[in-house]
Amino acid sequence: MALMHPMSAHTNRPVYLKLRDQIAAAIIDGVYPEGAMLPSVRALAAEQGANPLTVAKAYQQFQNDGLVEVQRGVGMYVVRGAAERLRSAEREVFLREEWPEIRSRMARLGLDPADLTLAC
Amino acid sequence: MALMHPMSAHTNRPVYLKLRDQIAAAIIDGVYPEGAMLPSVRALAAEQGANPLTVAKAYQQFQNDGLVEVQRGVGMYVVRGAAERLRSAEREVFLREEWPEIRSRMARLGLDPADLTLAC
């Protein structure tokens, strides 16, 4: 009896979205400090085994949000306050759109977030 | 300044997966008790404004897992013990694959599950 739940959490996210999340985490965690230059699209593409255009698509999001500054011919730099703004924005989205579903889901499964704080 | 994060949680889940989750929740919650007949693909499709085949694809999962019994030409019935098995399986998957990511994500955003137990 398998009882597998393939893609239950939609784990097949597009590459450019996974890269976006990964970069966002790096900015928040200070891996890419404010003022620092992000890896070039070609460099990150080579490192991640992805296509440069896919990486560019991931970076696009941050430009639109004004979190990185593009210097044509030079590179992309993390804007001042980007980490805090990014964390704040992600936190708001998480609390508003994800957490309620997670809560009800856990309730249905007989789980309590408080009990899992230290466990696992 | 937008700072939007479209599809940050991949909110564009396929219809058949949303239906699957919804049906699973109904089975666990006893909306479709053990031994009861599930709504026909056409009926549920009409009710949800979806395509019968999309509903059938959602049901498919439960057949493979042996949680529902198909009587050709009659309908699909919830198997004995389906609710408990389903809840148990989903709980295991959740704890193993989803919760760790949620935990680290919340930590990055400066959130503590215990603090949100009653809030919101």
Place this chain on the structure above:
DNA sequence: TGGGGTGCATCAGTGCCATAATACAGCCAT
């Protein structure tokens, strides 16, 4: 023995995603 209810198979259409190969525009150190 029909008629209306099941589930299911087949085929086709659509759109997104990822990749690729170029080519271009800008900056900088040598």
Place this chain on the structure above:
DNA sequence: ATGGCTGTATTATGGCACTGATGCACCCCA
């Protein structure tokens, strides 16, 4: 100024998931 690094635009292609329309096989009941 030249070579080498940046990001970007263009176009084309293959793959895959999702959705949709039609028709068939099956079963029960009147």
